[in-house]
Amino acid sequence: MKRILNIAEKPSAARELSYALAARKNVKIREIGRRLRVYEFELDWDHEKVLMIFSSVAGHIKALDFHENYRNWNSCDQLALLDPTKTPIKEFVPEDKKFLEQALKNEAKNCCKLFLWLDCDSEGEKIAYEVLEICQQVNLSMRAPENVKRARFSAITPRDARNALQNLTQLHYPTISMVSTRQEIDLRAGAAFTRFLTKFVQDTFKIPLHGDKKVILSYGPCQFPTLGLVVDRLLTIRAFQPRLFYYLELKVRCKRSGAEELVLSWDRKHLFDRYCCALLYEICYSYLSQNHFESVVSDIKKTAKSRRRPLPLDTVELQRLASRVFRFSSDATMKAAERLYSEGYISYPRTETNTFPSTIDLFKLISLQQDDPRWGGFVQKMKEHWNDCSPRKGSKDDKAHPPIHPTKPAPKQGFPNKECEAIYELVTRRFLACCSTDAKGYETIVIVKVGFESFRIHGLSIEDAGYLEVYPYDHWSERTLPAELEIGMALDVISLMMKEGTDATMAEHIRKIQDREYVVKQGNCFYPMALGLALVEAFEACEAFLARPTCRSEQERDLRQISEGNRDASDVLYAALAAFSCNLQKLSTATNVLRQVFSVHFDCS
DNA sequence: GCAAGGTC
The missing domain is CATH 2.70.20.10 (Topoisomerase I, domain 3)
Known part of the structure; x- marks a missing residue:
């Protein structure tokens, strides 16, 4: 019998997808070491009986870093870190993933085909490629495109899983190239600016930090625009005069x-x-x-x-809503949503789409909710007036996933934790509301x-x-x-x-925000905020636009053009690195300005 | 000693 290797992004997805494709009693479990399980089951596929070998990785299996010669902080000029011709980088399997790599190779050797069931987002596409590269090392047949397929699904349900299996596709290489480019930009910019700032500050100032932590001023293309946003807000608040x-x-x-x-x-x-x-x-x-x-x-x-009635639910809106209704952090919300998704209760929670595709069977999805005591009665009424159901169409569509919606009724005994319970209820009520009337x-x-x-x-x-x-x-x-x-x-x-x-209420809000979130108090001082402020001020003073809230979104827009096939990856890479170089040079030639701004906040060493 | 994004 043909053996087909199937890889999911995490162990729980491998388990649930296996049970979605085959009856539980027909699935055999094989343990590899203590950390990994392989699910095996027979299936009819492409007019023959095949043996499915289903396992997983755990997120990215490869890491990216500079070549050994450039990992030392004094090994090279920081500007060189932004120049791919001077400082090569390489992808490798880190120590703690070697175990998975070996398991993958062992399984790949005995299979003739590879189906990639990684999450259907851009990171998932890249991880799929990492898995493929490893498998190809030990199995030449997996170098032939017809033996490697990408399964695309928006929910871990029998319906979606079977649908994915019947509509297998190819890897989307422009997306993989987009993620690789993002990784390289982030690594190079992060290393260059972190090294520069940390060294500059260490040499010049005495910065009090709690504990024995070493002073590291990290720069990240995501961290800083966020800090910039916070500082902007604080400055507006400070300037506010109640009348x-x-x-x-x-x-x-x-x-x-x-x-x-x-x-x-x-x-x-x-x-x-x-x-x-x-x-x-x-x-x-x-x-x-x-x-x-x-x-x-x-x-x-x-x-x-x-x-x-509200628009169909996308990720950002889910986070906003959960924050408003339950005071959940976006982190807590996504954790609960991921769990609900991996257990098959809701569709994929990372989506930018707020319009339902015409192919979705809303009537069926709504009917799933008719026995719930909380909204079953409402569902009955909706079904009686089914002709009135016309969800609004939002303007966003990521072409990958539908809006977030429930895919199976809540368990009778309830969910294991209150976050899952809350998010499931939120998603379901929102879904029913979308399909209802104004x-x-x-x-x-x-x-x-x-x-x-x-x-x-x-x-x-x-x-x-x-x-x-x-x-x-x-x-x-x-x-x-x-x-x-x-x-x-x-x-x-x-x-x-x-x-x-x-109109001082705003000032009160702001004081709260300061007290609660933006300032970490250690003893009598507010160190991190002072440091953050100083950094943002210093960047602005040097006209190095690294902390503008739009920095990251502009970069992401350029990156997206790679995956859409409209721009060359190396073109985007070099343009982004050139912009960072320009900003780094501005900072390094204006150390006097930096010194002056920092001296307002810190003592010289 | 650096990033961000996956997952545990």
């Missing part, structure tokens, strides 16, 4: 129904000039006192309002005049809650106004007040 403002507030009551007090806000919103506001207050007050403290409804506007209602605006000044109050009545019924994360608060209100009606005035306020 006092003044406004009028009118409280009235209907003559008949009486009890309810209506608080109306001023159409001028607020004024920063206290005297001006006081003057208008006096005018209104004398008008009221001449009119028996009565005011008149001058207009009532009624408009239909709707709240749109919420519809009426807004009523009642305008009341006091002399020439107008005041208003808003009312809202929800006529059809639509998606809101299953999606508690959006709020649309209903507010009923007395039914008897009509144009021309006189109201009793309870009070007219002049009030003051301040």
Whole structure:
């Protein structure tokens, strides 16, 4: 029988994909050492019975570093690190992955074909290539493209796995080349700037750091734009000056129904000039006192309002939502989502797509949820009005994965941890909401005049809650106004007040952000922040644009052109390295500027 | 002693 080697990105994916393709009782497990399992099962494939050998790697199996001669920090000029002709780099299997490499080779020897089931993102494409290179060393038949296939799937479910197996594709080499280029840029830029900055600071200043940690000022093309963003924010906060403002507030009551007090806000919103506001207050007050403290409804506007159902869920939106609703960090969110994905509960959680492909069977996916006590009833109603189902189409499509959606019902006993529970519920509610209808209602605006000044109050009545019924994360608060209100009606005035306020809430938020996240306090000092600030300031002062928030995204845009086949990899590599060289030279010729900026924050050694 | 991105 033909033996086919199948490799997934992690052990749990190998296990779940095996069970998705074959019945559990037909899968044999073989242990290799203590750390790796191989799943074996027979399958009909391409009109014959084959033996599937399913195992995995654990992320990247190869690492990238400079050639030994250039790993020493004093081995070469830092600028040379940005020049591929001067400092060669190489890819190799690190010590802790040698075990996997050997296992891969042993299995590859006995197989005639290789199916690559790595995650379907760009890193997965590159890892697939790393696996292929290793297998080819011991098995010549795997150098023939017809014996090497890429399985593409968006969820670890029987349906997706079988579909992938029936539609095997080839490796996408432009994407592999894009990732290799990114790796090289990151390594070269990281090493060059980290060495430069660390040496400069060590030689010049005494920087207090907690513990025995050595001072390393690392630069990374991802770290710095992030730091830049944080520093930008801090600087805006520091520059913020709260201002006092003044406004009028009118409280009235209907003559008949009486009890309810209506608080109306001023159409001028607020004024920063206290005297001006006081003057208008006096005018209104004398008008009221001449009119028996009565005011008149001058207009009532009624408009239909709707709240749109949400867009299909992509990764960024999932992170945002989980942060808002549960205060989960994006890290915690993705960890839970990855786990749900690898156990087959949700589709692949790394997607930029927010529009459903036309091929997706929404009815089937929704039906999976009909027995859940939390939203089963809602699902029943959706199925009765199935013709109304038309999810909105977002503008993003990564052409690889659909929006995140549930792929199997929640387990009866619940999930093993609260993060998984929470994320599954979020994903499912969001999915149902997308496939549901907009919420519809009426807004009523009642305008009341006091002399020439107008005041208003808003009312809202929800006529059809639509998606809101299953999606508690959006709020649309209903507010009923007395039914008897009509144009021309006189109201009793309870009070007219002049009030003051301040827009300092932002400053308070910022203090919190400082206290909680942006500053690490060691003893009485805020070292990391000072260091971060100094770095960003220094870069800006030297006109080395390394900490601009857009740096990374611009680079990623260029890299993407490689995978789209629109630009040569070496072209992008050299352009990026040239830009980094230029910035490094700016810094190294302006050490006096660096020294000056740093000296504000640190003592000289 | 350096990066970022996979996974454990």
